[in-house]
Amino acid sequence: MDEPSLLTSWTIAPLQLAPIALVAVAYALRARTLARRGQPVPGWRIGLFVLGIALLLVAVASPVAEIGEQELFSFHMAQHLLVGDLAPLCLLAGLTGPLLRPILALPGVMRLRVLANPFVAFPIWAANLVLWHLPVMYEGAVDSSALHALEHVAFFSAGIVLWLPVLETLPAPEWFGTGAKLAYIVGVRLVATVIGNVFVWGGSAFYDVYDTGDDYLGLSPDADQSLAGSLMMLEGSLVTIVALAWLFLRMAQEGEVRQELIEKGVDERTARRAVRYRRWEELA
Numbered sequence: 001m002d003e004p005s006l007l008t009s010w011t012i013a014p015l016q017l018a019p020i021a022l023v024a025v026a027y028a029l030r031a032r033t034l035a036r037r038g039q040p041v042p043g044w045r046i047g048l049f050v051l052g053i054a055l056l057l058v059a060v061a062s063p064v065a066e067i068g069e070q071e072l073f074s075f076h077m078a079q080h081l082l083v084g085d086l087a088p089l090c091l092l093a094g095l096t097g098p099l100l101r102p103i104l105a106l107p108g109v110m111r112l113r114v115l116a117n118p119f120v121a122f123p124i125w126a127a128n129l130v131l132w133h134l135p136v137m138y139e140g141a142v143d144s145s146a147l148h149a150l151e152h153v154a155f156f157s158a159g160i161v162l163w164l165p166v167l168e169t170l171p172a173p174e175w176f177g178t179g180a181k182l183a184y185i186v187g188v189r190l191v192a193t194v195i196g197n198v199f200v201w202g203g204s205a206f207y208d209v210y211d212t213g214d215d216y217l218g219l220s221p222d223a224d225q226s227l228a229g230s231l232m233m234l235e236g237s238l239v240t241i242v243a244l245a246w247l248f249l250r251m252a253q254e255g256e257v258r259q260e261l262i263e264k265g266v267d268e269r270t271a272r273r274a275v276r277y278r279r280w281e282e283l284a
Contacts, residue, residue, distance in 0.1 A: 016060045024053045049094025055087040071216045077228035081235045088159030092167045116170040118184050121161045128158035142209045178251040185243050192236045199229025
């Protein structure tokens, strides 16, 4: 395949782009409604949601998608990191309770709260990650457009489930506080690091679809696989550093505010819940 044309090509796939556009339009309409009611969505949340939409578009429509599906495992890995980790994180961080209120009011939606339990979320995410990297599943997804679409849905859904307990878009168990979230993120990254190391040090290419002997963009199949594992670990490390820094700062603030509320006469359980859900100003 001609490399220059591939590097400049963008894929317009209505079945992939339509759901993304629908989510973006629904968010914009709901945010406008809330702004008219005097409940504007914070600008930083809107920015994160827009970033999440942009990451999805890059993953499914940019040359990253075409190169990954046809030539390089490292590009395919980058696509999966966008779909299964970064985009879900940004989209969830861009949501608020008022934004979700119409959806949460639907029958049965609150039953999904079980997915915000880390003992449910972690196994789902880990099993999904391992399953789709097995050669039979991975190569099947490359060869079948239907299975490939299912793979992307699975990665995105597992990414949403992964971050639910941390961001608490749906309420997590009461015991799962900031300290427990720190341990959760470390556990998640340990699993991803193990898989990444398998690709870095695995030697010969695991997937026949990439073991063509061609040095596409100057990468041999072995180097391509090593780069894919390195990308997996690098992305995970950067996200982990940011998440841990955020949680450490949050934990320090929570301790101070909780003590202040208790000293003002607020009972300990009420103070703990107010601090956890960032509602201590309501107690003032």
